[in-house]
Amino acid sequence: MGRVNYVGRAQTELWTVLLDWPITPLSISAYKDVYRVEAEEGSFCLKEVDKRPKRAMALAGVLAHLESKGFTKTAKAYETRDGHLVCRAPTGRNYILTDWLMGRKPDFRTSDEDIGAAAVTLAEFHKASAGYEPSSVGKLRNRLNRWPTRLSSRLRQLVELRDQLEHKPILDNFDRVFMEYYPWILDRAQDGWSVLSTSQYDCLAERAQQASSFCHGDAAERNFVITPEDGCCLIDLDLIRRDIRVADVYKLLRDVLKKRNWSFSSAQLILDAYSSAASLDLEELTVLYAMLAYPNKIIHLILRYYVKRDGKSSTWPARKFIDKLESLGEQQPKVDQFLEDFRREYSIG
Numbered sequence: 001m002g003r004v005n006y007v008g009r010a011q012t013e014l015w016t017v018l019l020d021w022p023i024t025p026l027s028i029s030a031y032k033d034v035y036r037v038e039a040e041e042g043s044f045c046l047k048e049v050d051k052r053p054k055r056a057m058a059l060a061g062v063l064a065h066l067e068s069k070g071f072t073k074t075a076k077a078y079e080t081r082d083g084h085l086v087c088r089a090p091t092g093r094n095y096i097l098t099d100w101l102m103g104r105k106p107d108f109r110t111s112d113e114d115i116g117a118a119a120v121t122l123a124e125f126h127k128a129s130a131g132y133e134p135s136s137v138g139k140l141r142n143r144l145n146r147w148p149t150r151l152s153s154r155l156r157q158l159v160e161l162r163d164q165l166e167h168k169p170i171l172d173n174f175d176r177v178f179m180e181y182y183p184w185i186l187d188r189a190q191d192g193w194s195v196l197s198t199s200q201y202d203c204l205a206e207r208a209q210q211a212s213s214f215c216h217g218d219a220a221e222r223n224f225v226i227t228p229e230d231g232c233c234l235i236d237l238d239l240i241r242r243d244i245r246v247a248d249v250y251k252l253l254r255d256v257l258k259k260r261n262w263s264f265s266s267a268q269l270i271l272d273a274y275s276s277a278a279s280l281d282l283e284e285l286t287v288l289y290a291m292l293a294y295p296n297k298i299i300h301l302i303l304r305y306y307v308k309r310d311g312k313s314s315t316w317p318a319r320k321f322i323d324k325l326e327s328l329g330e331q332q333p334k335v336d337q338f339l340e341d342f343r344r345e346y347s348i349g
Contacts (some may be wrong), residue, residue, distance in 0.1 A: 014046065017095050020080040020087040036100055043100035045075060048093055049086070049238055056094040058138035060085035062129075062214065062240050063096070071128035073121050073233045075099045101235065103227035109259040115266065116273035117232035118224045122216070122252060123277035125234055126245045129213040140214060141241035144205045147291075148196060154299050155189045161306050162186075174305055174322050181329035185295050185302075188335075192294025195348065199290060200283040204244045215243040220255040246284045249274060250291040262334040264341040285346045293339055298328050 011028065014035060018025045024040040035046040049056050063077040063085055075098035077085050087095045106114035134140055162182050165175055216223070217239030225233045253270055260266045271280065280288075305321045342348065 013089055013091060013093075017087050017089050018046065018097075020082070021078055021097050022081055023078075023097075037097070043102070044078070045098045045100045047096055047098070047238075049096055051092055051094060053088070053094070054137060054139035055141070056086045056088075058134045058140045059096070059237060059240060061134050061138045062132065062140075062237060065132045066125075066128055069128040069131075071125060073124065073230050074237065075101050075233070075235055101225045101227055101233055103225045103233070106221055106224050106226050106232065108221045108256050112266075112269055114224075114226065114232070115256055115269055117226070118219075118221075118234075119249075119252065119270045119273035120277050121224070121232045121234050122219055122248055123274045125216065126213060126248070127278055129215070130211045132212050132214055141217070141239070143241050143243040143247065144209055145202070147244075147247070148201060151189075151193050151196060151294055154296075154303070155193055157303060157307075158186065158189060158299055161302065172318070174318060174325065177322055177325050177329065178302060181298075181325070181332075184329070184332055185298055188293055188295045188339075189299065191339075192290045192292075195286060195293065196290035199286045201244075201287050201290075204246070204283060204287060208242065208244050213242075213245065214240050215245060215248045217241050217243070217248070217251075219248045219252040221259075244284075244287070245278075246280070246288045246291070249280070250288055253288075253292065254297070257338070262331065262338040264338050264345075267338070267342065268345070282347070286348055289339070289342055289346070289348045292342065295328075298325070301325055301328070 014028050015025070018028075018037065023037075023044065025037050026040065027038045028046070029036050029038075033047070037044040037046050049059055060077075063074075066074060067076070078097045078099075079085055080087050085096060087097075089095065106118060108115055108118075162179070165171065165179060168175065171179070216234060216237065218236065219234070223234060223236045225235055227233055249270070253267055256266050256270060257263070271285075274280065301321065301324055305325075
């Protein structure tokens with residue numbers, strides 16, 4: 001069970017759960033994947049988290065750890081009447097209650113200031129994460145040491161899917177677009193994998209392991225809020241995991257680059273702002289390049305079409321898959337120029 005997106009819970013359960021906190025709720029309304037609670041004491045966010053007890057307890061530990069480190073750029077979590085940060089409903093569902101952050105969404109498409117602020121907040125979050133050890137009842141997700149296996153496995157699947165088309169009697173429109181862009185996709189995947197496999201990735205993973213740090217897991221525009229009091233805040237910590245910190249930087253870069261047509265100056269803005277709070281070394285920049293070069297988004301789309309769609313787990317029509325693949329493929333000149341600029345600027349061998 002990954003991200004929880006259930007906002008249709010019976011009102012009875014929600015009101016019952018809220019009894020565990022020392023507040024006087026007045027109303028509950030669904031908002032995206034959370035509930036907004038208006039109470040006499042103020043506005044709060046009630047959120048369902050992972051049903052697995054160990055994951056829920058690990059998240060509670062993360063929230064307590066960040067508060068102990070003085071990291072205020074996230075929503076404050078409140079203890080129940082029994083002194084816990086997680087409330088488990090009779091149905092087995094787990095909930096946390098935090099402040100409802102009053103502010104605005106950042107605008108990564110047009111605001112350099114918002115992007116820079118997000119990068120600094122992410123760096124401060126990573127610094128505050130160091131030294132976290134879950135209790136015996138908590139267990140974080142873990143992606144340390146898994147990036148090489150993940151990328152090599154997807155590269156192998158990509159090649160196998162292309163080979164299968166040689167034996168397909170009639171190609172559909174998605175097949176044709178895939179074949180058109182396949183040489184470029186393969187070149188990018190091999191470039192990313194080659195750089196990663198010869199990098200100091202293992203040392204970075206070991207460093208993160210020794211630091212007992214964690215990553216956000218989804219550092220994108222939707223998970224930042226600009227508030228009057230604390231500036232840029234990072235929210236939605238459901239996907240917290242053990243990982244190298246550049247995995248989060250990669251997610252932030254990818255989100256901004258998508259909105260800014262692979263502008264190299266935008267990438268420099270993020271890296272400079274992040275490094276002003278927590279410097280990145282050449283080994284980390286090399287791994288970051290490998291992640292950016294490797295066409296994760298395109299390969300994910302291709303696997304979703306050929307593997308998951310055949311299993312009827314996707315509700316997208318074929319036309320939507322084709323349009324998305326064509327849109328990603330048409331970015332080739334901008335992506336190639338970006339990667340060339342990145343290599344040259346940061347001396348990636």
